[in-house]
Amino acid sequence: MKRVTFDWSNAKDYINLQEIQAYSEKVEKCHAELHEGTGQGNDFLGWLELPQKYNQEEFNRILKEAKRIQENSDILIVVGIGGSYLGARAVIESLQHTFYSLLPKEKRTAPQILYLGNNISSRYINDLLDVIIDRDVSVNVISKSGTTTEPAIAFRIIKDWLENKYGKEIAKSRIYATTDQQKGALKQLANEEGYETFVVPDDVGGRYSVLTAVGLLPIAVSGINIEELMQGAKDAYADLLAPNLMKNDAYLYAAIRNTLYNKGKTIEVFASYEPSLTYISEWWKQLFGESEGKDGKGIFPAAVNFTTDLHSMGQYVQDGLRNLFETVVYVETSNREIVIEAKEQDADELNYLAGKSLDFINYKALQGTMLAHTDGHVPNLTIMIPELSPYYIGYLLYFYQKTCAISGYLLGVNPFDQPGVEAYKKNMFALLGKPGYEDRKAELEKRLKG
């Protein structure tokens, strides 16, 4: 069976083997800290063993409830923000038909998944309410804390909508809550109302939660095989156990990221040639941004879609400030081939491509871009995915989680907390007049008035 692989051969003008191997001892120490649970953030390591140690009873219940939602709903609305929706959306959008909602009805074999509670836009919410009118809807509200403002507002609105449409009792049977096992406002409400509930384990943070019920329920409802997804993650778990970075691609990638960072490459650009990976890059941005961006340190995670963005951001990558490195995530086969045909009239001058597939052309674009960017002093790393399937996406997610944990430890930060996120929340609560924030409100309003 092929694997997801990591290749740094196109960065050799910028880093050498010796520099990477200099990280060996440190990587082995970080590996021990991670696996023995002695490092920073060690109360959030539940994700590490998850692929081979998940709750089978809950997994079976996810499959059962997903089937029920598939039978009684046209649409599942996932209410959540950050790690509480990005993982599910990343997997679903990478594997589902690009234009799923526009497919003829007979080809839509599973409910459509829509996302709410990841912004505070009334336009967005109203637009969503417009399209669900006359459709059968279930809701999966996902919040580990149960108190995050954006999903709480959205849930209040969609709960009312469900109750108006179905009546209170039936509405309850269409709401699924994924939250803390014991505490929090959402857990309390779920108990009172009798919603079917799923658990965000105490020791798994939001951005590491895609392989728990947080990701698995919506993914299963969308018709994606979650057993294959978990199998991919399980194989990645086994493949990425060696403490030696020369035998462990996740650790090699982590060491290279840190080497480049220490040479002033402070921005990593996730570059994909497959539009359906857009939400994988969004998930990746949260994973690495929240994990590493702290204590005045961290690589800034940015993402581009190629070749689309070669006609916008390509100029900057080629020629702008030289603080970037690029990690190309490449899908080897699309499984949906298109071959260019020869035309008698060669008005568009494309006959030289006759007989060539778009996969081939896309790959040549990748190679040409990689050489151009390398010439432009942008070190190029590559992650190759054999094909887009649940198995390889599961493998990729776990690969990134392992890389991120070790990369954070190498950087000397706690990759499992996110203290910086509180600053905006406190200010927003104060400005909105939330009880308990009176002093801050006065101080902020004074500043705003100048």
Ligand SMILES: O=P(O)(O)OC[C@H]1O[C@](O)(CO)[C@@H](O)[C@@H]1O
């Ligand atoms: O699941 P919750 O508690 O609503 O949190 C959602 C997101 O908010 C954060 O806590 C902070 O933005 C993320 O880490 C998390 O993924």
